[in-house]
Amino acid sequence: MAEVKLHGFWYSPYTLRVVWTLKLKDIPYQNIEEDRYNKSLQLLEYNPVYKKTPVLVHNGKPLCESMLIVEYIDEIWSHNSLLPADPYERALARFWVKYADDDMFFAVIAFFLSNNDEEREKGIEKIWEHFRAVENQCFGDQKKFFGGDIINIMDIAFGSIFKIFVVAEDIFDAKVLEDEKFPHLHSWYNNFKDVAVIKENLPDHEKMVAFAKFIREKRLACT
DSSP: OOOEEEEEOTTOHHHHHHHHHHHHTTOOOEEEEOOTTSOOHHHHHHOTTTOOSOEEEETTEEEESHHHHHHHHHHHSOSSOOSOSSHHHHHHHHHHHHHIIIIIHHHHHHHHTOOSHHHHHHHHHHHHHHHHHHHHHHOTTOOSBTTBTSOOHHHHHHHHHHHHHHHHHHHHTOOOSOTTTOHHHHHHHHHHHTSHHHHTTSOOHHHHHHHHHHHHHHHHHTO
């Protein structure tokens, strides 16, 4: 059997993507929990460029960057495919994965690091802009998931970001993902987080809120 190891942080949305993918495909692996402030020499050796998690090690060969890892896993273990078979649909899925990473993620982080009410309101408006784009472009046919009736790579990408987002909502005691404004997205996230494999592999919410508060205070203290 192939040896699979995952170096990651328990709270990281990027690590979550790989964990969910491995679990959805029922691939056994060794989890190696890294310390954000004292990364292992092995991790630094496996990812000498960015020195970040996650890193997947398959038969001794390391691979970095969460969505590249997800695609690699999906190609090597082709059952329960996460990428559409049709080339056009596959390209569209990759577009929205890029949108999640390049646009939505940074909007959520700006909201998370907002330092006053004005910054927070601007952050919410930016998030709503991205929510509207996804709501209008991805859910016109009343799909349960981005992949229709089954989870696909877009669900993995957006789901990990939404986990961070709901943590930020709790920190600020704010409701941003409003059912009335974004009914499809609201329904999608409820469907997604209730899938057994996802639900069983989500970090404890209260623990994550506490840790996120610590990270936020540490980051703001440096600005």
